[in-house]
Amino acid sequence: MDKVFDFRGVSFAYPGREPSLREATFDVSEGERLAILGANGSGKSTLLHLMDGLYFAQSGDVRAFGQRLTPDAVERPPFGPLFRKRAGFLFQNSDAQLFCPTVEEELAFGPLQMGWKEEEILRRVGDTLGLLGIGHLRDRPPHGLSSGEKKKVALASLLVLSPVVLLLDEPTAGLDPRSQGMLLELLDDLHGRGGLTLVTATHDLELLPHIADRVLILGEDHRIAADLPTERALGDTGLLLSVNLIHAHRHRHGGMVHSHPHQHTRTHDHAHGGGEDHGH
Amino acid sequence: MGSLPEWMAPADEGTALLVRKAPRVSRAVRRGLGGIVGIAAALLDDGLPAGRRGWLGRVDARAKVLGLLFILVITTLVTTLEPLALCVGAAWALALFGGINIRRVALAMLAVPAFTLALAVPASFNVVTEGAPLVVLCHLGGGHWGPWRVPELLAVTDRGLFVAARFALRSAACVSLASVLAASTRPQDLFKGLRGLGVPSAFVMVAAMMTRYLDLLLRSAEEIHLAKLSRSLGGVGVAREQVWAAAGMGELYRRSRTVAESVAEAMVSRGYTGEIHTLRQGRWSWRDGAFVAGCLAFGAGLLALG
Numbered sequence: 001m002d003k004v005f006d007f008r009g010v011s012f013a014y015p016g017r018e019p020s021l022r023e024a025t026f027d028v029s030e031g032e033r034l035a036i037l038g039a040n041g042s043g044k045s046t047l048l049h050l051m052d053g054l055y056f057a058q059s060g061d062v063r064a065f066g067q068r069l070t071p072d073a074v075e076r077p078p079f080g081p082l083f084r085k086r087a088g089f090l091f092q093n094s095d096a097q098l099f100c101p102t103v104e105e106e107l108a109f110g111p112l113q114m115g116w117k118e119e120e121i122l123r124r125v126g127d128t129l130g131l132l133g134i135g136h137l138r139d140r141p142p143h144g145l146s147s148g149e150k151k152k153v154a155l156a157s158l159l160v161l162s163p164v165v166l167l168l169d170e171p172t173a174g175l176d177p178r179s180q181g182m183l184l185e186l187l188d189d190l191h192g193r194g195g196l197t198l199v200t201a202t203h204d205l206e207l208l209p210h211i212a213d214r215v216l217i218l219g220e221d222h223r224i225a226a227d228l229p230t231e232r233a234l235g236d237t238g239l240l241l242s243v244n245l246i247h248a249h250r251h252r253h254g255g256m257v258h259s260h261p262h263q264h265t266r267t268h269d270h271a272h273g274g275g276e277d278h279g280h
Numbered sequence: 281m282g283s284l285p286e287w288m289a290p291a292d293e294g295t296a297l298l299v300r301k302a303p304r305v306s307r308a309v310r311r312g313l314g315g316i317v318g319i320a321a322a323l324l325d326d327g328l329p330a331g332r333r334g335w336l337g338r339v340d341a342r343a344k345v346l347g348l349l350f351i352l353v354i355t356t357l358v359t360t361l362e363p364l365a366l367c368v369g370a371a372w373a374l375a376l377f378g379g380i381n382i383r384r385v386a387l388a389m390l391a392v393p394a395f396t397l398a399l400a401v402p403a404s405f406n407v408v409t410e411g412a413p414l415v416v417l418c419h420l421g422g423g424h425w426g427p428w429r430v431p432e433l434l435a436v437t438d439r440g441l442f443v444a445a446r447f448a449l450r451s452a453a454c455v456s457l458a459s460v461l462a463a464s465t466r467p468q469d470l471f472k473g474l475r476g477l478g479v480p481s482a483f484v485m486v487a488a489m490m491t492r493y494l495d496l497l498l499r500s501a502e503e504i505h506l507a508k509l510s511r512s513l514g515g516v517g518v519a520r521e522q523v524w525a526a527a528g529m530g531e532l533y534r535r536s537r538t539v540a541e542s543v544a545e546a547m548v549s550r551g552y553t554g555e556i557h558t559l560r561q562g563r564w565s566w567r568d569g570a571f572v573a574g575c576l577a578f579g580a581g582l583l584a585l586g
Contacts, residue, residue, distance in 0.1 A: 054545045075553060084551040095496055096542030101468035101488045108559050113551035118560055141468050143495045157550065 002030045003066070004165050004197050005051055010060035012046055020046040022223045023060065026216055028199060030164070033191055035208055035230070036201040038218030039244035044201035045092070047218070048167045051199065052089040065164075081114050088158030092169040094150035098142035103134070103153050106142055110161045121160075128160040132186070148179030155186070165197040166190070172207060184210045205245060208234060219243045334379010335567075336464040341473025342561065343568035344465055347575025348457045354579040355453045360586030361442070364449035367582060368393075371456030378464060385459040393452035400447045404440035406431060411439025467491050476561035485556050493539065500535050504528045 005028040013019040021043040028034050036044045049055040050062055053074035062069045065086060067079050074080050091097040100106040104125055111121040129135045132152045137145065142153055151171070158166060171187070172180045188210070190196045200211045208215065208230050215233040219225035225243050226233065233239070240246040336344075355367050375385050402408050405417075413435035422432045465473070471488045475481060508524060 049545070052549055054549060080553070081551055084549065087549075089546075089549045091542060091546055093539070093542060096539050097546045099489055099492060099543050099546065101471050101492065105468075105559060109547075109552075110550035112557040112559065113553070115557070121559075139468075141466075141492070143492055161550070 004028045004030050004032075004064065005199075006061075006063040007050075008061040008063075010050065010057045010062055012043075012050060012055060012058055019222055021050070021218075022221065024224050025060075026224060026227055028165075028197060030197055031191075031195050032214065033198045033212045034200070035212030035215045036199065036218065037203065037205075037208070037215050037233070037243075037245060038201075039203060039220055042218040042220055042243070043222045044203075044218060045169055048089065048169050048199070048201050052087055052167055053083060054089075084110070085114060085161050086164040087167060088161060088163035088165070089167045090151075090154055090158060090169060090171055092173055094147070094154045095143070097154045097157070098150060101141055103129075103137045103140055103142060103145075106153055106157050107160045110157060114161070124160050124162075128156045131159070132156050147174050148176060148182070151175060151179065151183060155183070159190075163196070165199065168198065168200040168211075170202055170204075171200060171211075172202075172204065187211060203245060205234065205240075217243055217245075334464065336374060336378030336380055336460070338567065339464075339571045340562075340564055340568040341465050341469040342476040343564065343571045344461055345470070345473045345477060347572045348461050350575055351579045351582070352454055352457050354582050355450055355457075358582055358586055359446075361445055361449060363582040363585040364446065364453055366585070367453040368449060368456055370578065371453065371460055374460050375456070375463070378460065380460070380463045385456075385463045388459045389452070389456045392455040393448055396451040397444070397448040400444035403447065404436045404444040406433070406435050406437045406440065409437055409440035409443050411437030411442075414438050414441060472561060475558055481556040481558050485558075489543070493536075493543075496539065497532070497536055501528070501532055504531055 007024050007026050010021060010024045011019055012021045024047065036047055038044045046055065050057060050069075051064070053064070053069045056062070056069065056071055064083060067073055067083070069083075074083055098106055100109055107125040107128060108121050111124065112118075125138075126135070129138055132155065134149065134152050134156065137149060137153065142150060145153065166187075168187075171183060175183065184207075187198060191198055198211060200207075202208070202211070212230050215226070215228055215230050216224060217226040217228070217233060217239065220243065226236075226239055228236070237246065351367060351370075355364060358364060372389070375382055375389065406413060413433065415436040417434045417436070419433045420430050423430050461470075468488075471484050471491075474487075475484045505528065508528070
C-alpha cells in the first residue's frame with residue numbers, strides 16, 4: 001500500500017516555547033485508520049497541523065503522498081492544490097472552521113479555491129448535503145446551527161473535495177450521544193465503502209475501537225511512546241498509566257474505599273485483600 | 281492528594297459573609313451585555329428565510345442595495361424639506377406594506393430621528409444660525425461677554441428651524457431606508473448582493489466574517505461576565521471592577537486571536553492562497569428590475585422637487 005504520510009525524526013516547537021513534538025517517526029498507509037492518542041498538551045493537534053501542511057517541521061522530514069511538505073511545496077501548483085484537495089482537516093472547534101455566510105458557500109469554498117467549474121461545484125455541494133442529510137441547512141448561516149449540525153457541515157465542507165485522507169481533531173468533543181453515534185457511523189462508512197484514510201487525534205479511549213485499527217501514543221514528554229494495534233494498546237494498562245491516559249483514583253464499593261489503576265471504559269475484575277473479588 | 285481542610289466541610293458556614301451590595305454600574309453592565317447579545321443575535325439572524333420576509337424580502341439583494349442606495353444618495357443632494365419628508369414617508373410605506381416585521385425597524389426609525397432632532401435644536405437658535413426671529417425666548421440685552429458678542433435676544437429663527445428640520449429629516453430618511461434594507465434582507469444575502477454589485481470579494485469576505493464572528497465574540501464576553509458573576513457575592517468597589525473589566529477585555533482579545541488564527545488555518549487548509557473565489561450570483565427577475573426602475577424614478581422625482 002502507498003504511504004500517505006511519512007514522518008522521520010520530526011520535531012516542532014511554537015515560538016518561545018518548549019518543543020510540542022520531539023523526534024516523531026512513523027508512517028500512515030493508504031486506507032489505514034490511525035488514532036493519535038495522548039493526554040492534553042501531548043502534541044496531538046500539533047501533529048495533525050504538521051500533517052496538513054499548516055505547520056512545518058523544524059527538524060526532520062515530513063512527506064505526504066511522496067512529496068516533502070515545505071511552505072513552498074504546499075503553495076505551488078500542481079502539488080499544492082492537489083495536496084489541499086487530498087487532505088481534509090476537521091478542526092476541533094467547528095466555529096473556527098465555518099467562516100462563510102451560508103452553509104452552501106461553506107461547502108463551495110474549497111472547490112472554488114481549486115478553480116473547479118461552478119456547475120460541478122453546485123452538483124457536488126447538493127450531493128454532499130444530501131449524503132449527510134443536511135440539505136435543509138443549505139441557505140442557513142453556520143453560526144445559528146447546533147453543535148452537531150456544525151460538525152456535519154464542517155465535515156461536509158471537507159467531503160465535497162473528495163479527499164483521500166481525513167485528519168480529525170477530537171471529532172466527537174462537545175457532541176451529544178446521538179450526534180456522536182451518527183458521526184462514528186459516517187466515518188465508518190467513509191472508510192469501509194469509500195476507502196478513506198482516517199487519522200484521528202483523541203484522548204477518548206472509548207472512541208478508539210470505533211475509529212482506529214492502529215494507535216500512535218504520545219507521551220507527556222512529547223515523544224511517541226508506542227505504535228501498536230488498538231486492542232494491544234487498550235490492554236496495556238502500564239503503558240496507558242505512564243502516558244496519563246488512565247489513572248488510579250480512590251473509589252467506593254459500599255463501605256469499602258480502595259484505589260487501583262483502571263479505565264472507565266473497559267470492564268475488569270480484581271480481588272481485594274479480604275478475598276472479595278468483583279468486577280467493574 | 282492531601283486531606284480536606286476543616287473549613288471545606290459543607291456544614292461550615294461560620295465565616296462571615298462580608299457582602300456589599302452590587303453597585304448600580306455593575307448591574308447595568310450585566311443587563312446591558314445581555315441586551316446587546318440578544319439584539320445582535322436577532323439582527324444577525326431572525327431565522328426567517330428570504331421568502332418569508334414579504335414581497336420586499338423576495339427582491340434580490342443587489343436590486344435593493346442599488347435602488348435604496350440611489351435614493352439615499354439623492355437625499356444628500358436635495359436641499360428642500362418636501363422631498364426629504366416624501367422620502368421618509370416612502371420608507372415608512374415600504375416598511376408597512378413591504379411585508380417586513382415592522383417591530384424590528386420601528387424603534388430605529390423613530391428613535392434615531394428623535395435623537396438627531398434633539399442634537400439639531402441648538403442650530404435653530406439665532407446664536408448659531410442667523411435669520412428672522414420666529415419665537416423670542418428671552419432678551420439678553422446685547423453687549424459683550426469677554427471676547428464674545430452677546431445678541432439682543434435669544435430666539436428661534438426661520439433659517440435655524442429650517443436647518444434643524446432638514447438635518448433631522450435627512451437622517452430620518454437615511455436611517456429609515458437602511459432599516460428597511462436590513463429588515464428585508466438577511467445578512468448573508470446582503471453580502472452576496474454586495475459581491476454581485478462588484479464590491480471586491482476580499483472586502484465582502486472581511487465584512488461577512490465580522491458579522492459571522494460578532495455573535496461568537498459577544499457570547500464569549502457574556503461567558504466571561506457570567507463566570508465572574510457566578511463567583512461574585514456582591515460589590516467589590518469600582519477600582520476592583522475596573523481591574524476585572526481590563527482583565528476581561530484582555531481575555532476576550534486572546535480568545536478572538538485564537539479563533540482568528542484557527543480561521544486562517546481552516547481557510548488555508550481548504551486551498552485559500554490569498555485570493556478569494558466565490559460563487560456567481562443568480563439572474564435578476566422582472567421583480568428586481570421593476571424595483572430598481574421604481575427607485576430610480578422616485579429618486580429622479582425627489583431631485584426634481586428640490
